[in-house]
Amino acid sequence: MAESGGWLQALTEFSETTSPLDFVLIAQHYDLFLQGLMNTVGLVFFSLLIGGALAIPLGIVRAARQPVLNQLVWAYVYVFRGTPLLVQTYLIYYGLGQFEAVRDSFLWPFLREAWWCALIAFTLNTAAYTTEIFRGVIEATPHGEIEAAKACGMSPWTRMRRIVLPSALRRALPAYSNEVIFMLHGSVVASTVTIVDILGAGRTLNAKYYLAFEGFIAAAVIYMLLVYLLSRGFKLWEWKWHAHLRPREIEAVKEPAAAAPKAIGLR
């Protein structure tokens, strides 16, 4: 015990004085970063879930070019893609809190919490971007598929549900994986409204010990790991959903090849 204690102390001392990066200090605050990880993952997961669910009907409205609805959705998308996420979050967090009417309303228990404000901002933001992704892939549905569905006598809704959406969402996957990664990086905005997300944890560490790098580098490493997991996950997902696009193993070629030696033997 005493020996390992001495070894630990030597490591701590090396980390504090010699090493350019005080890694022991980072390790000592693992709980802070764990809390940050939970907050980031929770916020990003729920905003993508709700935002994605909102984006499907909105994308359909855009693609169908419904006269009035389409313009409304277009305006919404335009506003949320036209302004930075930071500004949106500030407006919801600091802006809405200024009005007494908001503070007296039934919404205040939610808007009072930074977490809900961030969730609302992130959800509306990602829904706007995803709407445009979905609109694009729905509009790009091959005409033949729709003709075939019509020929089978499917109603517009059945067509949408059975033919257009399944194929469109598949094709949306690569573009959507980008949106997910952007959302993860965009979620650092949460740290500016008192939420201890991954970056918030890094900032807290930096501020507490007056450091320049340690907190940010630890945060950067965690974000990189998360993006690695996300991109692996999306690869798997694409592999599954795009099975019909994979090059096929052509069995017809294999079998004659295996049979060939026999043929030689017979000669």
Add this chain to the structure above:
Amino acid sequence: MRFNKFKAAIAAGALALGLASVAQAEDPLRIGVEGAYPPFSWKEADGTLKGFDIDIAKALCEKMGRECELVEQDWDGIIPALLAKKYDAIVASMSITEERKKRVDFSGKYYNTPAKFVAAKDAGFEATAAGLKGKTVGVQRGTIHQCYMEKAFPEVELKLYGTQEEVFLDLASGRIDLQISDSIQSLEGFLTKPEGKDFAFLGDDQFDLGCHGEGAGIAVRKGEDDLRLAFDKAIKAIRDDGTYAKINAKYFDFDIFGAGS
């Protein structure tokens, strides 16, 4: 990178003239300030910096006979930026504490005012461990007040903000139950303003030597003793010749230097 080139250019120029020391003395002294901490420092609508810290910094430079350049920096990164040589000294109401002394050296204090809680006038709780139970307290991240809350009230839920102005915004909107900061700063920057009319100090002065230290000093990089001593001398000079009193009177109707010298 740019800095190195700049330095190299100066060195080359100085070599050519054989006047290394003169060239260095003509470098303006760069001072890091915050600009979001009224009445000590704030930014006017036209972008000029105003406040007690700003005036003190300018007065000290004048006494030191150096040309000064004020550099704005967020509080979060104010020490790292000093260490990265973005400027040479910090005049930003920074308290002299043990934890900070591990990273930077300080001049003697140039003012010292106590920390106090601020809550709604009708708050209905006391500034004790029992009274603050279940309350949310806002503080500016990386301040003596964060240190104090974590040490004296470890059970209380803390919310950390980038600037003191954001703390007041959330106090006014009711997101936090109370906040703790410098009493003079909260009096001048919030309580005497329209948005602070429903709020008041809660409890007595809060003090812990380990966290609060001995007052606000001017931070310089470790080992830069000449600059630190020059600041000490200049602080004494503006105290003696009445410049300090004049600046003090511009912002406060009592002496904020505090007891001692």
